[in-house]
Amino acid sequence: MKDTQTESTNRNGELVAFQVSGQDFCIDIMSVREIRGWTETTILPHAQDYVKGVINLRGAVVPVIDLSSRLGLGPTEPGPRHVIIITMIDGRTVGLLADVVSDILSVADAALQPVPDIASESARAYVSGVIATDQGMLRKIELARLLPASRPEVA
Amino acid sequence: MTLRVLAIDDSLTIRNLLHAALSEAGFEVHFAEDGSQGLERLEEADPHVVITDINMPVLDGFGFIESVRRQHPDRPVPILVLTTESSPALKERARRAGATGWIVKPFDEARLIGAIERVAAR
Amino acid sequence: MSGNDLREAFFQECEDLLEALQEGLQQIDSPEHDPETVHAVFRAVHSIKGGAGAFGLDALVQFAHRFETVLDRLREGEISADGPTIKLFYRAGDHLSDLVAMARSGDDAAEPDGAELLGALDELAGDAEDEDLSDLSFQPMTLDLDMIGAPDPDAACEKAGQSASGAARWLIDFTPTAALYASGNDPALLFRSLAQLGALTVHADTSGVAPLETAEPGPPGLRWQLELETDAALPDILAVFEFVEGMCGLEITPAADSLYGEDGPKPALPDNAAPGEATAIDAASASDPTAAANDETSPPADAGAGGPDGHDSAPPPATPANVPGSPPMNGPTNGGKATGAPQPTIRVNLDRVDRLINLVGELVIKEAMLAQSIAQLELPNDSSLHAGLDGLKQLAGDIQEGVMAIRAQPVKPMFQRMFRIVREAAAATGKQVRLDVQGEHTEVDKTVIERLVDPLTHMIRNAVDHGLETPEERLGAGKPAEGRVMLSAAHRSGRVMIEISDDGGGVDRERVRAIAERKGLVTPGADLTATEIDNLLFLPGFSSKDQVSNLSGRGVGLDVARSEIEALGGRVLITSRAGAGTTFSISLPLTLAVLEGMVVEVAGQTLVLPISVIQETLQPSSVAIHPLGRDSHVLANRGDLVPLVDLGARLGYRSEPPVLDDRVLLIVQLDNGRRGALVVDRIHDQRQVVIKSLERNYGQVKGVAAATILGDGRIALIIDPDEVIGAGAEPPPGDMPAAATG
Structure with a gap:
């Protein structure tokens, strides 16, 4: 397995940039535990369609969220080239399915701009700001909003 | 020569405290959890000094001391009674059983070591 | 061990001691109890006091001491354990438990008010308390100078010849009795201690038989005359003789001048010298038990003086464990009713x-x-x-x-805690309640036990608050005024069953239905079975503050209790009979870690079913399957009609397969006693699987108990057949609110 271990450090303002359905996104590097290649998931019954299932991460059961589907960009047909970004969100370990990790970059907070009003509803729901770069625009994902509001199926 | 102590108490806390204090003082400490076990351990431990609690299950401190004195009249090993009471009546009872002396709980380390050193022939 | 570790170890021991206390009190409360139980209860409180003293936990020491004083009177037979006294002991035990908890958390702001309790205890303690009050402060022992007959230390100091260096000279007249030797004390050691205080000269007086009034009858003792030059104060000198007071003649006086002059023998005592060596007195061998006991058959020299009465002529027993005679404060030492030697244990960090x-x-x-x-x-x-x-x-x-x-x-400590819950709930509601427990030695995973305490507490409280009737109502219904709550644990087919039942009035189903309808939890007039109505009690939002009867309050916390139990992989069932009572049955996995599972394949997914629920496997061609309604099927099995459920379809992996040929049917036992048949594609294997939490990173999934990792490293889901099949465990039909919020 091609693991790219990304040590979280104290360096401030570092972001992991990646692509989902051709669009550029990024998340705070502090949330990222590691980046793995795609592995087949075990499908969960009654799950939301953006939940791809669960994988075995060194003995822990970790759900994988299809970012494209979650962000309203259509479901991903994952293949060997896709990556799973392992993140910590509110004490939970969650894998995020993305097309490719493009960069790790340092951006001052000042460069983070509010989401333009014209953005779609689903984009505004998960994107906390945008960053203009030479190549275009990075959308910063607010990880906490990706998960369902409550754990599903408690009833 | 390392001074060997056999400490008998049913309270784990007291055993822990004795262990901490006596090991620190460089003593070799053996433990038993009641008087009956104390009698069993007496031979192997061959202590210079025995410290025993009074209130214990199976065989209490008085019974333990009496048994030791009865079984080994030729070898009056010093036995110190650990007690939370300091009433003269209790001490008298301990002495009648054959106790050498007493240590009042909660003991401070210096007094504990001092009392042991005082009665230990080595 | 660091100081903190010692402290923590103490609190852990307190838990055990409080449990022993609680258990002992219950035994005392029962018609026939072993006298040893009272001793055990006393010891538990005594040990807490002893440990608490070591850590300076004064509030705990003080209360434990008061409690212990009363228990001592019980032990001595001065008071009897009648009903009110036992009740007081229970309360005192609870209070002690609170004080321990308080000391452990360091939260002394929350000190429970024990004034009334203390008053009641003191009343029972009677005079004994006054005598022992001096012990409360636990000051280090100070010598009672009067007992030794020494002069007033201050006056003595004045009289003592003060040297230029501030050192004083003291004359010590010391006559040991045989009892002193027999007690393990040794004049040589006393002299060694004295020599540490200053310059000591020792003179042995062999002149005659002990003439002193203080001497015990017995063999003649030696008389020692000592001269000590020291700057130590009199109390320090007396402290050397602390252990031998009463076993020797002792007189300490300030020296005006040397007693012995220049020609008296003044051997300086070497540190390790025995008195006999230093003075070479014949009589030494006569008074020395070591010498006397060379003859094995002769009684020890201290007969009648310090030894235990009546045992002197008995030969020492051959085995040390076989102790003849009854120790004064204990029951039988061996082979009696007292429990056998406990297995040695160690405490390990979890x-x-x-x-x-x-x-x-x-x-x-x-x-x-x-x-x-x-x-x-x-x-x-x-x-x-x-x-x-x-x-x-x-x-x-x-x-x-x-x-x-x-x-x-064992579930025992958890069960023990419930006695207090029952007592408190009974006191709060004015009901008379007795809690009976069964199967308290049933063993369950520690984590399961820990997480079960809260829901169990809820349910026990509910049983008292709302399950049982008031004494008047009970008498009116022809029942004894005292209600019963029964708590039991047992292992059943690889799971643990815990039942809480009461002998109260049972669920008032009309009222429950009415409340549920009013709250919009069910469609008015819906066709509900009795079980379905009973299960309404578990619905979130069933109970409310404007409850009119005590029964409606039964729902308080029950929904929470149920989800806590379900989070443990457990289930709760309620059964109730009007007028006879209500039973909550909790079924739990034995462990959260492993499971004996059957690995099956359904719609390309690998799934695991707990072996414990599988009764048999069948080929579909061998059984008769009947349609029932539009989409449902049942199969006839052993005289039952068993609902047939396609596992793949139920989990949403596929639509209902039209043909069952080539598939396998698993007959599973459900918690409610019913059975179901699950359709799977293939059975792979039967193996032990390690249970992995799905909740930790994701959440609960309907029909899935947990996950595991198979040999290929892939995750397989562990199926909960009850949830997959169990319509019986489902909330009843009707207008259910959308899934509960988290």
């Missing part, structure tokens, strides 16, 4: 155990992976690799079982 369990889990998975790889090699059956693998599998299994056993604990 992290270490959990780490071990995780490692064993990994080992089991690795073993499975290895087995899979070897299977792919298609080796001949007699290959030594197979035998080796089987051996490894066996070992891994044994290790796993052994490690799991470390975590298993």
